[in-house]
Amino acid sequence: MTVMEQRGAYRPSPPPAWQPRTDPAPLLPDAEPYRVLGTEAAAKADPGLLRRLYAELVRGRRYNAQATALTKQGRLAVYPSSTGQEACEVAAALVLQDRDWLFPSYRDTLAAVARGLDPVEALTLLRGDWHTGYDPHEHRIAPLCTPLATQLPHAVGLAHAARLKGDDVVALAMVGDGGTSEGDFHEALNFAAVWQAPVVFLVQNNGFAISVPLAKQTAAPSLAHKAVGYGMPGRLVDGNDAAAVHEVLADAVRHARAGGGPTLVEAITYRVEAHTNADDATRYRGDAEVDAWRDHDPIKLLEHELTTRGLLDDAGIQAARDAAETMAADLRERMNQDPVLDPMDLFAHVYAEPTPQLLEQRAQLQAELEAEGETP
């Protein structure tokens, strides 16, 4: 007797208790990245918001340029520039309420600055005088996270805790395309969906993880598709279209705040500069590709939209540039002052109460510094 003849020995379909949880169709991202600028949708966008985004983009670009210049002068140990990605950075910051939390990765200094963090404090990690140079509670910005994707479960936990406490708080967590391969990314998405946590995941797909192109990172049709498997909606957006990124993130934040659970947003953008100043991008990509993306620049796109609609004139452009210049001059001046460091700080924040061993080591360093005549 063959297996097929063994009637009732197996079920061609699962037993009735198994039900597909959700129809995947509404969770699936659109085939094309969502766009606002240069489309009909732009007419409906709030001109005030567009002008605000524009000013922040111009300031952000200048910030990236200034920080990059500071690495060349040795003032920063390293700076991972987000030039070309400013629309994502700025939209992520502006879409949140004060009570919400931002969970940035190491490339997202600009998002932190656009959220109101002092530009110098935002650079402490990269200058190397301390790991996190700001109080995360003050602006509700978690420490810039260097290990990839590890901040994502934190965002889920925080949002979940806020919800348990009855607070109306959303967490927005940022990660790169490479970071989506880490186990922590998958675990975070799964927890968020199971708990229906008020979290928005923003993937900035800028084409590369250092040298590795997206095709070697994933075989999925898009990173936004990954959402479906966890049971949350995936949205695909043009990451250089500030209005579109803002709108998609605003939808996701509203959805989360209303108890609708998490969303995964993939923004298609490009890292115009090298990974960091230590990287040689010519090893893995050609100028033509970079130039094509420079033509699809977030500032150019928005400026064109605003000027053709008569929402911005030369004076407005100049005003944005002047404000950016003022910020850059201030940043330059303050970063050119040597930070005042106290070596005793090494022992200051390891435990709430230093262990006897640390006190011993502290005394040892103090004695060494005194012997060297280096007493702080």
Place this chain on the structure above:
Amino acid sequence: MTTVAVKPATMAQALTRAMRDAMAADPTVHVMGEDVGTLGGVFRVTDGLAKEFGEDRVTDTPLAEAGILGTAVGMAMYGLRPVVEMQFDAFAYPAFEQLISHVARMRNRTRGTMPLPITVRVPYGGGIGGVEHHSDSSEAYYLATPGLHVVTPATVADAYGLLRAAIASDDPVVFLEPKRLYWSKDSWNPDEPQSVEPIGRAVVRRSGRSATLITYGPSVPVCLEAAEAARAEGWDLEVVDLRSLVPFDDETVCASVRRTGRAVVVHESGGFGGPGGEIAARVTERCFHHLEAPVLRVAGFDIPYPPPMLERHHLPGVDRILDAVGRLQWEAES
């Protein structure tokens, strides 16, 4: 100075050469990790290998350390010899589950029927001005895990010789690369056939009679410098480079300490629960009657690795070593 017939090479170049020679000699050797292909690794240690051996043998993996090491386990199960690169010390931590739960104990679990010949290359340690998570000395975690070999070269020649041995080993080897020595040069001739160093043998880098500095990896050059400086104070220091933490060469270390009667262990990682505690205990157990003073340790402070602007206060330097050497006279004084 006479001109030597050998070209200076960097430790990074010697490591590359070791992988290249191993791959040429054995088609089962595969290199994998983040950015190891087209870019040649962020430290360029795998430079040129992808071009020479193709993407199937030198693979840019997705960005996932647990995945990299976990798939390496499966590849090794099927007869390959994976050489895995973890980009930086602190980014190896996501792979700890695979390392500790599987890589380290597969031979043991399977009664010897499934050994895993995997080499895990980990650039480690500070002194290069790296930002947070780029300077950890993680050797204590590895050496506390039975089933792993833990190796760390301090010279260009050893980088080559030990990496060849690691790749040839039928057991998993955590190969710790002192990243601040990547660009250090030795007179090493890459065109000569190279010696393969057996894993597990320490070497006396400098002989002396008054005390032994026991050290490894990035602290070896610091100890040699300290030994030179100590001459002015009348100390003639011996420097032992362990090269391998597991297995540990009790013989070479104890022979040295028995000769000198005094020892200081020097390493960058924290002292509490660090390798120095184990080493000091072993030396004391074996050389008690020869010791003129307790075995001292000079280690990094027991703090999370500090930001680059403060790291010089944390890293054990010549002065701290000399200070410890001075304390070895305690018995004579008391």
